[in-house]
Amino acid sequence: MTAIRATVRLQFHRDFTFDDAAARVDYFAALGVSHVYASPITTAQPGSMHGYDTVDYTRVSAELGGEAGLERLVERLRAHGMGLIADFAPNHMGVGGAHNAWWLDILAWGRHSEYARHFDVDWHSPDPALRGKVLAPFLGTAYGDALQAGDIRLTWSAERGQFVVEYGPHRFPVCPTDYAAMLRQADVSVLAPLCDAFDHLTTQPEDRARAIAAQQTFTTFAAVARHAQALDAVAAAYASPEALHRLLERQHFRLASWRTAADDVNWRRFFDISSLIGMRVERPDVFEAMHGRMFALYADGLIDGLRIDHVDGLAEPREYCQRLRQRLDGLRAERPLALRATPATLVVEKILAYDEPMRRDWQIDGTTGYDFMDQVGMVMHDAAGASALDAWWTSLPGASRFTLDEQALRAKRQILAENLAAEVDRCARALHRIARDDLTTRDATFASIKRVLVEYVLHFPVYRMYPESGMRSAEDNVFFERAREGARAALRTADHALLDRLDGWLGGAPMPGTDGSGAAPPYPTPAGSHRRSALILFSQLTAPTAAKAIEDTLCYRYARLISRNEVGAQPAMLAMSSAQFHALTTSRALDFPRAWLTTATHDHKRGEDARARLAVLSEIPERWAQTVTQWSTLNARHKADGANGASVAIGPEAAVESMLYQTLVGAWPLDLTPSDAQGVAALTDRTAGWLEKALREAKVRTDWFAPNVDYERACQDFLRAILSSDPRNAFVAELARFVDTIAPAGAINSLAQTLLRVCCPGVPDLYQGTELWDFSLVDPDNRRAVDYARRMAALSDAPPSAHLATWRTGSIKLALIRRALALRALRPALFIGGDYLPLDIHGALASHAIAFGRIDRNTGDAAIVVATHLPASIASHDGLPLVTPATWADTYVDVPEPLRRAVYDIASDRERAAQPRRALREMLDACPVALLTTPVARRS
Incomplete structure (x- = not known):
C-alpha cells in the first residue's frame, strides 16, 4: 500500500453503506486519491446520518454493513493500493433512545454502575434532587405534564430482564434493587420466585453477579404466558401518576424537560447538545474500552489511521494524542507485513485562531485542515474592499452598531447565560472549592467567582489552553494575558484581586502574598486535584463558548461578506496578502508536512465554490452595495401586509435580507436558468432550509429553544415570493444575470483554490462530490447524495x-x-x-x-x-x-x-x-x- 498522499471524505449512513462505497472505489482510484476518509464507522444511534452519536464503540455499525462490509470495502481499496482512515469521536457518545448499553447501565445503577466513571458526570451536584443522579432531559414537555398525560409509563422487557420506564423512543431502566418491592406490591402469588431472586439486592459491586443472574431469571420467567400477565399487573400498579412518580423519585435518573438542560444538566455535553454526553477518555480504562475495536481494526490492517473529532473537548488533548500515537505505533508490528512500513495517520479536528500555532508536541500529523481552509479563503479576497463593505453593512437597517469584537462579546455572554449556564456553574464551583481550601480566599463568594470567571471566558481569544502538570505553557500565557486584560477592563476594581487569584488557580504562577510584598502566601496553596479539575473545566468551557458564539451565532448575525463566515474562519479578517499566505504555508511545511488541506467539509456553512464566487464581491463592493439596494427596492412589495387597511412591514429585516441575497448568489447553480421553474423551486427549498437554520442560530428574533413561528413564516414567505414563477417577478432574472457576470471570476477563484489545496505542503482532502462545482449550503444540504x-x-x-x-x-x-x-x-x-x-x-x-x-x-x-x-x-x-x-x-x-x-x-x-x-x-x-x-x- 502507498503512503497517504490524498484523501476523499465519505459520509456513511444507512443509505450510503460500505458496499456503496466499494462500488465507487474504481472512480476514487481514477480520481487519484490514496485513501478513503470515512465518517465514524462504529455503531451510532439508529438512522444516524453522521455517525457522531456513537452508542457502541465495540462494534462496527451494522447499518453501514458491519465488519464484513468493511472488509469488502477494504479489499477493494487494497486492490488499488489504497487505504482507509476512520473518523473517531472520543469526546462524546449518543444518549437518549434505547441503544447505548453503557448509558442505560448508569441509568439503572447510578454511580454504582461499572460505567459510572466512563461518563463525565458530576455525581455531587449541589441540587439535592440530582445528588447521586443523572439528569435525563429528554421530555418534550414539563415533567408533571408528561406524567399526567400518561406519556411516561412503566413497562417490562423480557429481552433485557428489566422493568423499564418508557417515554417515546427513550428507555430508562429501573434499578433492580426496587424489583422485589415492586413485585410484592402487585400481590400476585405466581411472582414469588421472581421476587426471591431480587430480594435483598443492593447496589454494591459484590451484588452485581447476583443482579445479572436475577435478570436472567426474569427473562426465563417472562417467557411463560401467565407470568407475563403477572408482570403486566406489576406495571399496571404504577399506572397512576402518583405511584409512578414515587417510583421515579427512587431512581438514579431524574426525568426532565429538554428545556432544563441548559440550566440543570449535571454532565458534560458536546457543546449544548443534550443527546451527546462527554466521555472521560483521560482515564486509562475508559481509553482502552473506547478504542479497543479501532486498535484491532488497525492491527488487522482494515484501517490505516484515525481522524480525531473535536479534540478540544477532551480533558487533556495533548496527553490523549501522545497516548494514541504510542498505542498505534506499538501495533504496527502486528499489522499485515505489507502495511508495516508506514506509520499510522493521526490528525485532529482543531480550530486555530489566525495567530495560534498548532502545538508541536502532540505527536500528530497535523490538523484536518480548517486552518488551511481559512487561509486559502482569505487569500481569495481583496483587502481593498473591506472599508466599502464595512460602510455598506453598517448602513443597513438592523445591522449592529457595535464593533465586531463587541458583537462577539455579546454573543458569548448570551451563550454563557442561555446555553451553557450549567457548565458555567460547574466550573465556578470547582474554583470556589479552591477558594475554600485557602484561608486567604475562603471568603470569596461563589457569586463573585462566577462573575470574574464569566469575564475571563468572554475575553479568552482562542478555543482553549493546554496546561501540563497543572501549569500553563508560554503559548498559553500569551492568550491568558489578553483575556486578563479584557476581563480587568470589564470588571469593577473590587474584583481585580480575585481576577489575579483566578489567574493563579488556572495554571498561572503561584500567587504572592496579598499585601503586595511579593512574599510567599502564609497559608497552604490549593490542593492539586482541585486545581486540575478547575483547569479542565475551564478548558472545556471556553471551547464550546467560542464555537457556539462565533460559528453558530455571530456568523449568522454579521454579514459583511458571508464567504468569510465559516467554521474555523476569522470573520473580522476579510483578506490576507499572498506574502502572508506564503509565510503560513512555509511554517506548515516545516512543522506539519503531513497536515491535511481541505476546502470543504461535512460542517461547512457553504460550499467551497460558493465561497469562491462570493469572494468576487470583495473586489466590487460598491457595485454589490448598489445591487442589494436595487434588489431590496424591487422586492419591497413582498414585505407589505395590507390586512385591516394597514401596511405593516413583515419578513426579514435588511441585514437578514442582505445575507439571503448573498446566499442566493453563492448557491445559484451554473446550469440553472430563470425559466426552469422546477430548478428554481429546488433552489428555493434548499435555501428555505438554510434560512430556518440561519434565523435560529442568530438567536435575535427566534431560536431553536423557542421558535418565533410568525417571524419565521414571514421570512419564508418572503423567500418564496421573490423566487416565485409569477410573471411579474423580475428578481429571479436579475439574480441570474448578476450571477452570470461574476461566475467566471468565481470559477477562476475556485480553480486557484483547488490547485493550492492539491499542491501546497500537506495532504489534500476532498469532500464527497466536490470534484465538480460545489455550491452547497450548510448541513443537511452539504450531505446530499452524490x-x-x-x-x-x-x-x-x-x-x-x-x-x-x-x-x-x-x-x-x-x-x-x-x-x-x-x-x-x-x-x-x-x-x-x-x-x-x-x-x-x-x-x-x-x-x-x-x-x-x-x-x-x-x-x-x-x-x-x-x-x-x-x-x-x-x-x-x-x-x-x-x-x-x-x-x-x-x-x-x-x-x-x-x-x-x-x-x-x-x-x-x-x-x-x-x-x-x-x-x-x-x-x-x-x-x-x-x-x-x-x-x-x-x-x-
Missing part, C-alpha cells in the same frame, strides 16, 4: 484547458484535480517533504497572481504553481474563466535556478522553454492556473 455516475462519466484524459469551453459543467475542476493528483502519485516526495518556495511576481498585474515552487532536493524534481488572483477586474468578458493573454502585459514570475527544469504544464499539456522569467501571458494563456513540472510521460 451522483457518482455523473462524475465517473466526466472523467477525461484531456487537460483542464481542454474543458475551458464547457467550464460550467465543472469538468475543468475535475480534470485539474485528477491531473494534479496524478503528479502527486508520480512524485509523492515532491509534495510531502519537498521544499516550498514562494515566487516573486513583477509587472503591472503582479497583485493578480500567486505563485510558488516545490522542489525535491534529493531527486531534483520540481514544480511551479501559478494561479490567477483577484480576477474580477481583469477576467475576459466573453463568459470564460480566463484572463486574455494580452491583459497580462509585462507581468512575469521570477524562476530561481532549481525550478527552471519545470517546463511541462499539466494544465494545458504544453512544454514551455526553461527561462529565468516566465511571462504570465504565456503561462496562463489557455487556463487560469498552471502547474509546471519536470517532464513526465504524457497520459494515454
Whole structure:
C-alpha cells in the first residue's frame, strides 16, 4: 500500500453503506486519491446520518454493513493500493433512545454502575434532587405534564430482564434493587420466585453477579404466558401518576424537560447538545474500552489511521494524542507485513485562531485542515474592499452598531447565560472549592467567582489552553494575558484581586502574598486535584463558548461578506496578502508536512465554490452595495401586509435580507436558468432550509429553544415570493444575470483554490462530490447524495484547458484535480517533504497572481504553481474563466535556478522553454492556473 498522499471524505449512513462505497472505489482510484476518509464507522444511534452519536464503540455499525462490509470495502481499496482512515469521536457518545448499553447501565445503577466513571458526570451536584443522579432531559414537555398525560409509563422487557420506564423512543431502566418491592406490591402469588431472586439486592459491586443472574431469571420467567400477565399487573400498579412518580423519585435518573438542560444538566455535553454526553477518555480504562475495536481494526490492517473529532473537548488533548500515537505505533508490528512500513495517520479536528500555532508536541500529523481552509479563503479576497463593505453593512437597517469584537462579546455572554449556564456553574464551583481550601480566599463568594470567571471566558481569544502538570505553557500565557486584560477592563476594581487569584488557580504562577510584598502566601496553596479539575473545566468551557458564539451565532448575525463566515474562519479578517499566505504555508511545511488541506467539509456553512464566487464581491463592493439596494427596492412589495387597511412591514429585516441575497448568489447553480421553474423551486427549498437554520442560530428574533413561528413564516414567505414563477417577478432574472457576470471570476477563484489545496505542503482532502462545482449550503444540504455516475462519466484524459469551453459543467475542476493528483502519485516526495518556495511576481498585474515552487532536493524534481488572483477586474468578458493573454502585459514570475527544469504544464499539456522569467501571458494563456513540472510521460 502507498503512503497517504490524498484523501476523499465519505459520509456513511444507512443509505450510503460500505458496499456503496466499494462500488465507487474504481472512480476514487481514477480520481487519484490514496485513501478513503470515512465518517465514524462504529455503531451510532439508529438512522444516524453522521455517525457522531456513537452508542457502541465495540462494534462496527451494522447499518453501514458491519465488519464484513468493511472488509469488502477494504479489499477493494487494497486492490488499488489504497487505504482507509476512520473518523473517531472520543469526546462524546449518543444518549437518549434505547441503544447505548453503557448509558442505560448508569441509568439503572447510578454511580454504582461499572460505567459510572466512563461518563463525565458530576455525581455531587449541589441540587439535592440530582445528588447521586443523572439528569435525563429528554421530555418534550414539563415533567408533571408528561406524567399526567400518561406519556411516561412503566413497562417490562423480557429481552433485557428489566422493568423499564418508557417515554417515546427513550428507555430508562429501573434499578433492580426496587424489583422485589415492586413485585410484592402487585400481590400476585405466581411472582414469588421472581421476587426471591431480587430480594435483598443492593447496589454494591459484590451484588452485581447476583443482579445479572436475577435478570436472567426474569427473562426465563417472562417467557411463560401467565407470568407475563403477572408482570403486566406489576406495571399496571404504577399506572397512576402518583405511584409512578414515587417510583421515579427512587431512581438514579431524574426525568426532565429538554428545556432544563441548559440550566440543570449535571454532565458534560458536546457543546449544548443534550443527546451527546462527554466521555472521560483521560482515564486509562475508559481509553482502552473506547478504542479497543479501532486498535484491532488497525492491527488487522482494515484501517490505516484515525481522524480525531473535536479534540478540544477532551480533558487533556495533548496527553490523549501522545497516548494514541504510542498505542498505534506499538501495533504496527502486528499489522499485515505489507502495511508495516508506514506509520499510522493521526490528525485532529482543531480550530486555530489566525495567530495560534498548532502545538508541536502532540505527536500528530497535523490538523484536518480548517486552518488551511481559512487561509486559502482569505487569500481569495481583496483587502481593498473591506472599508466599502464595512460602510455598506453598517448602513443597513438592523445591522449592529457595535464593533465586531463587541458583537462577539455579546454573543458569548448570551451563550454563557442561555446555553451553557450549567457548565458555567460547574466550573465556578470547582474554583470556589479552591477558594475554600485557602484561608486567604475562603471568603470569596461563589457569586463573585462566577462573575470574574464569566469575564475571563468572554475575553479568552482562542478555543482553549493546554496546561501540563497543572501549569500553563508560554503559548498559553500569551492568550491568558489578553483575556486578563479584557476581563480587568470589564470588571469593577473590587474584583481585580480575585481576577489575579483566578489567574493563579488556572495554571498561572503561584500567587504572592496579598499585601503586595511579593512574599510567599502564609497559608497552604490549593490542593492539586482541585486545581486540575478547575483547569479542565475551564478548558472545556471556553471551547464550546467560542464555537457556539462565533460559528453558530455571530456568523449568522454579521454579514459583511458571508464567504468569510465559516467554521474555523476569522470573520473580522476579510483578506490576507499572498506574502502572508506564503509565510503560513512555509511554517506548515516545516512543522506539519503531513497536515491535511481541505476546502470543504461535512460542517461547512457553504460550499467551497460558493465561497469562491462570493469572494468576487470583495473586489466590487460598491457595485454589490448598489445591487442589494436595487434588489431590496424591487422586492419591497413582498414585505407589505395590507390586512385591516394597514401596511405593516413583515419578513426579514435588511441585514437578514442582505445575507439571503448573498446566499442566493453563492448557491445559484451554473446550469440553472430563470425559466426552469422546477430548478428554481429546488433552489428555493434548499435555501428555505438554510434560512430556518440561519434565523435560529442568530438567536435575535427566534431560536431553536423557542421558535418565533410568525417571524419565521414571514421570512419564508418572503423567500418564496421573490423566487416565485409569477410573471411579474423580475428578481429571479436579475439574480441570474448578476450571477452570470461574476461566475467566471468565481470559477477562476475556485480553480486557484483547488490547485493550492492539491499542491501546497500537506495532504489534500476532498469532500464527497466536490470534484465538480460545489455550491452547497450548510448541513443537511452539504450531505446530499452524490451522483457518482455523473462524475465517473466526466472523467477525461484531456487537460483542464481542454474543458475551458464547457467550464460550467465543472469538468475543468475535475480534470485539474485528477491531473494534479496524478503528479502527486508520480512524485509523492515532491509534495510531502519537498521544499516550498514562494515566487516573486513583477509587472503591472503582479497583485493578480500567486505563485510558488516545490522542489525535491534529493531527486531534483520540481514544480511551479501559478494561479490567477483577484480576477474580477481583469477576467475576459466573453463568459470564460480566463484572463486574455494580452491583459497580462509585462507581468512575469521570477524562476530561481532549481525550478527552471519545470517546463511541462499539466494544465494545458504544453512544454514551455526553461527561462529565468516566465511571462504570465504565456503561462496562463489557455487556463487560469498552471502547474509546471519536470517532464513526465504524457497520459494515454
